[in-house]
Amino acid sequence: MMMMTNRKEGSPFSQLHNAEQLSMPDAINVTPENPLLELFKFVAGFSGIVLVLYAICMYGVAALVPFIPPKDEGIFSPIALEFLKGKKTNPDLEKALQPDFETLLRSVPEVYRKELPLKLHVMDEDQLNAFAIPGGHIVTYTGLLNTFTGRDERLFVLAHEVGHFAKRHHLKKLGQGLSVYLLLMPINIFTPEVGKAFGRFVELDMVKHSQAQELEADLFALETMQTMHLDLMAPVRVFKQFRIANPDEDNHKWEASHPTSIERIEQVRAYLVAHPTVGETKQ
Numbered sequence: 001m002m003m004m005t006n007r008k009e010g011s012p013f014s015q016l017h018n019a020e021q022l023s024m025p026d027a028i029n030v031t032p033e034n035p036l037l038e039l040f041k042f043v044a045g046f047s048g049i050v051l052v053l054y055a056i057c058m059y060g061v062a063a064l065v066p067f068i069p070p071k072d073e074g075i076f077s078p079i080a081l082e083f084l085k086g087k088k089t090n091p092d093l094e095k096a097l098q099p100d101f102e103t104l105l106r107s108v109p110e111v112y113r114k115e116l117p118l119k120l121h122v123m124d125e126d127q128l129n130a131f132a133i134p135g136g137h138i139v140t141y142t143g144l145l146n147t148f149t150g151r152d153e154r155l156f157v158l159a160h161e162v163g164h165f166a167k168r169h170h171l172k173k174l175g176q177g178l179s180v181y182l183l184l185m186p187i188n189i190f191t192p193e194v195g196k197a198f199g200r201f202v203e204l205d206m207v208k209h210s211q212a213q214e215l216e217a218d219l220f221a222l223e224t225m226q227t228m229h230l231d232l233m234a235p236v237r238v239f240k241q242f243r244i245a246n247p248d249e250d251n252h253k254w255e256a257s258h259p260t261s262i263e264r265i266e267q268v269r270a271y272l273v274a275h276p277t278v279g280e281t282k283q
Contacts, residue, residue, distance in 0.1 A: 050187065050198060057179035065168045065175060071115035073171065077135035088124040090142050097122065100151065104159055107224040108166050118165060128245050130157050132164040134174060147241060152234035156221050163220030169213045210257040215267055222271050232272055239264045
């Protein structure tokens with residue numbers, strides 16, 4: 001009978017085996033990766049996911065908005081009227097502008113005229129401003145109308161605001177802002193520093209989108225004015241006046257919701273080159 005003999009604890013083989021166990025404890029996780037490299041990969045991956053979600057928020061909303069019927073925008077009308085309530089208006093100027101405004105509205109898609117009639121409001125304040133409010137309301141100020149007394153200049157300003165409705169800019173901006181806010185909320189809660197950095201990126205990107213929408217509304221106004229056989233140099237005169245009122249606009253163009261007056265004038269001149277008209281030589 002063959003018998004297996006036990007190794008003695010003091011043998012060289014057993015000492016080597018024990019040394020290997022001591023040198024490589026099971027509890028230690030040894031990784032060949034540099035911790036900083038791992039952190040970089042995590043941050044890059046997380047940032048990539050956030051950017052993809054942000055792109056979905058921005059471009060997904062912009063793609064969906066055209067499918068929203070204009071009549072559904074009426075839900076915002078009470079909010080707009082509440083905003084306007086108590087503000088001093090100028091009924092005489094509203095009445096004087098109404099015929100031209102109605103002529104202008106014929107350039108808007110018919111579905112807008114039927115389902116969401118646009119209404120003009122003239123606020124009696126000395127401001128060089130006009131804007132569109134979701135719900136079908138266009139607001140301008142006596143300060144702007146007193147500055148631009150010419151019919152063509154006034155109609156360009158109103159056509160620009162109508163363009164925001166025709167291009168659904170207000171709904172796009174509203175939907176994009178809400179979706180991005182919901183995206184940033186958990187990021188700000190769990191990783192405040194990342195949320196702060198990404199929030200700054202969002203601000204700058206929103207400015208870029210806003211400026212693009214303003215140029216698009218300018219282009220809509222130019223096309224409308226050409227259809228109405230108006231003076232296409234009128235927008236240039238408007239923007240030159242804006243430049244005088246805001247001479248340091250170049251210093252804030254990276255955070256301004258509107259392009260600089262120079263950029264807007266350049267677009268007008270480019271349009272005139274591409275679409276020669278009788279009125280382009282007027283100064």
